[in-house]
């Protein structure tokens with residue numbers, strides 16, 4: 001469903017992605033792990049052209065875009081197939097929860113107000129926020145704000161949702177509620193790529209784990225392959241550093 005081929009990205013003199021190849025099947029939940037600065041977020045942003053890779057190809061359900069020569073029209077088409085959940089939620093502060101979700105549907109998807117409202121109410125129920133639709137982001141906890149971010153992504157009915165460290169801005173006690181919402185969405189078969197430092201989540205919710213280091217994919221496999229029988233020494237070292245952080249229990 002998604003194929004990334006030979007993705008390269010350089011910032012200044014720093015080569016941040018060194019020829020990444022990755023295939024994601026429909027319904028996959030792919031967790032991307034790796035040390036800080038290994039290029040995880042940059043890779044995710046290259047999928048929907050929030051960053052344009054210098055070289056390589058992004059293919060999402062039949063649409064192939066050459067990163068170097070992509071035209072605006074191709075990028076718009078590709079973005080329609082994706083939705084992103086950001087680390088810092090990126091909500092509109094002066095809009096209610098409901099309007100935060102309907103806005104994208106009315107503007108980007110040219111939906112009527114009443115259809116947008118119907119869909120928004122459905123996804124807000126899915127993330128457990130039916131009681132908060134008329135509140136403003138500042139009235140919500142970080143976990144609730146991130147659930148609005150997730151609802152907004154879901155409402156777009158994308159082929160893939162890209163999560164960029166969705167819990168890293170949250171206080172520890174709020175992480176579980178957001179991960180549980182992501183897990184419940186994953187169980188519905190939505191394709192997801194999740195950049196995360198939550199090892200327990202990656203182990204229990206993802207069906208594929210990708211370990212990146214230094215701008216390359218060092219190892220990938222099922223959670224069992226990567227967590228229990230890692231082949232690469234670098235993966236082993238990384239996991240042992242994080243072994244006390246597997247606190248998320250479903």
Ligand SMILES: Nc1ncnc2c1ncn2[C@@H]1O[C@H](COP(=O)(O)OP(=O)(O)OP(=O)(O)O)[C@@H](O)[C@H]1O
Nearest residue numbers: 011012014016034035036037038039040041042043
């Ligand atoms: N827009 C940018 N301009 C310049 N350098 C950048 C830019 N975005 C990322 N980088 C650099 O690219 C490298 C990889 O960053 P990236 O955010 O992709 O890593 P990461 O693995 O997601 O790290 P973390 O886990 O800390 O978020 C870092 O050295 C970062 O400073």
